[in-house]
Amino acid sequence: QITLTQQAESLWISPGERVSITCRASQSLLYTDGKHYLSWYQQRPGQTTKALIYHASVRTDGVPTRFIGSGSGTEFTLSIEHVQPEDFAIYYCLQTLKSPYTFGAGTKLELK
């Protein structure tokens, strides 16, 4: 199965800063249709898990433009510009290229 590695378990940042969360796959997530099957999710206490990005860089409806997905092949990044108080949460990457679909371990954004 494909392994996703999110190296950082936690990242400490201050509101207004820019942060990047990385996700590395054990094999390329590029499919023959030219799309990468990598998505990002945000989990906040007391809220339902929210889909942020799919196909590595496409924001889902209503997601603020400060959330930016990038990367290709096996290396992917979720960047958040000008972090807002509501962005302190756990972020997971997910690959849906091959079954079984697999998640990264998660990266928690914490207030510095």
Next chain:
Amino acid sequence: EVQLVESGGGLVQPGASLKLSCVASGFTFSDYWMSWVRQTPGKTMEWIGDIKYDGSYTNYAPSLKNRFTISRDNAKSTLYLQMSNVRSEDTATYYCTRGGGSLFDYWGQGVMVTVSS
């Protein structure tokens, strides 16, 4: 507004069976693939499996396919997860999600399952 509401969780003894339900609203349930995902107390996320919009195809994580069964009733807009011979490592919060291919775009609040004697 899309809503997914799970139910059926609780405390269950090892070796027992349990059936979780997820009632969907706010969209045409029969148009979408649906999935189950679980999260351990340590926050590890694990995909359990998914089911095609008409129920004709299911796909599972190999480690779970012999004990877990996903089904749906489109007339009731309800997704199910039948769990059998549960083990302590099945202790988790179980989430119903909409989607299966590129994106799980909506998630329920989750239902807790605790396996303990």
